[in-house]
Amino acid sequence: MPPAEAQALSPKEMRKRPLVVMQSVSKVFSSGTVALSNMSLTVESGEFISLLGPSGCGKSTALRIIAGLGNVTSGAIDWPSSRINSKGLPEGDISFVFQEPTLMPWKTVFDNVHLPLKLKHVSKAAAHDRILETLSTVGLQDFASAYPRELSGGMKMRVSIARALVTRPKLLLMDEPFAALDEITRQRLNDDVLRLWKVTGITVIFVTHSVFESAYLSNRIVVMKARPGRVHADLPLTTSLERDAHYRTSEEYRRACETVSHSLIGAINAVEDHR
Numbered sequence: 189m190p191p192a193e194a195q196a197l198s199p200k201e202m203r204k205r206p207l208v209v210m211q212s213v214s215k216v217f218s219s220g221t222v223a224l225s226n227m228s229l230t231v232e233s234g235e236f237i238s239l240l241g242p243s244g245c246g247k248s249t250a251l252r253i254i255a256g257l258g259n260v261t262s263g264a265i266d267w268p269s270s271r272i273n274s275k276g277l278p279e280g281d282i283s284f285v286f287q288e289p290t291l292m293p294w295k296t297v298f299d300n301v302h303l304p305l306k307l308k309h310v311s312k313a314a315a316h317d318r319i320l321e322t323l324s325t326v327g328l329q330d331f332a333s334a335y336p337r338e339l340s341g342g343m344k345m346r347v348s349i350a351r352a353l354v355t356r357p358k359l360l361l362m363d364e365p366f367a368a369l370d371e372i373t374r375q376r377l378n379d380d381v382l383r384l385w386k387v388t389g390i391t392v393i394f395v396t397h398s399v400f401e402s403a404y405l406s407n408r409i410v411v412m413k414a415r416p417g418r419v420h421a422d423l424p425l426t427t428s429l430e431r432d433a434h435y436r437t438s439e440e441y442r443r444a445c446e447t448v449s450h451s452l453i454g455a456i457n458a459v460e461d462h463r
């Protein structure tokens with residue numbers, strides 16, 4: 189939709205539209221690597237989408253382009269339900285959580301979470317209640333004055349998530365956030381993220397290599413073909429069950445994992461045929 193048309197819509201009309209649309213996006217790096225080729229994806233508000241695919245298929249590239257951290261070579265990223273700012277990005281925040289928590293070691297947990305608000309010139313005093321509230325949503329209310337060196341890997345990742353959520357973004361982009369953590373911590377953080385998603389209504393796009401993680405978290409899994417990346421399969425994942433410890437051992441979860449696994453194998457074989 190042309191930007192001028194989008195700007196003319198009422199807030200109610202805008203909310204009914206998809207949050208973000210990738211339209212035939214291709215990305216060729218200056219090295220000549222074709223990372224994405226005609227990738228199209230429509231993300232509705234409130235979805236929890238996992239991007240899954242073989243290593244190097246362009247998952248991170250797609251996420252970075254959505255975040256405005258890289259340009260498209262051809263195609264477009266549209267934000268049909270948002271007003272666009274001068275940088276071509278939607279008004280309202282987009283937050284990014286990387287695999288590494290990337291905390292400032294010389295700053296307390298409180299100050300680390302304050303950072304995105306500080307960059308918007310919100311003082312510590314003005315941000316105080318919101319920071320503590322956000323720390324509380326990730327279970328770290330008692331660690332506001334701790335330093336990163338005093339925290340476990342899982343706690344550092346919780347701080348990173350709190351830092352991403354403190355601006356109350358409309359879209360949370362997560363790039364293999366739990367890949368470096370042990371299985372138990374990873375499962376706990378999966379539950380935390382699911383709870384936050386339900387409570388806040390935020391839209392999440394989550395990059396993972398793990399079939400199991402994607403099938404546990406998402407209401408939709410987008411399986412990508414190997415480089416050049418594009419969509420191989422778009423799998424809705426509805427379940428009547430609560431996603432909790434019981435779900436992990438349920439027949440429904442096993443079947444979901446099987447479906448996703450088959451699709452991933454199909455994506456890998458599609459490349460072999462192509463060669």
Ligand SMILES: Nc1ncnc2c1ncn2[C@@H]1O[C@H](COP(=O)(O)OP(=O)(O)OP(=O)(O)O)[C@@H](O)[C@H]1O
Pocket residue numbers: 217218219221222223241242243244245246247248249250397415
């Ligand atoms: N800045 C860059 N310059 C040149 N090539 C790049 C750059 N970033 C990524 N690539 C290449 O683009 C392709 C896609 O990379 P990307 O990191 O998006 O894949 P991925 O699916 O996220 O990989 P992984 O699952 O291993 O993290 C890869 O071949 C990678 O080497």
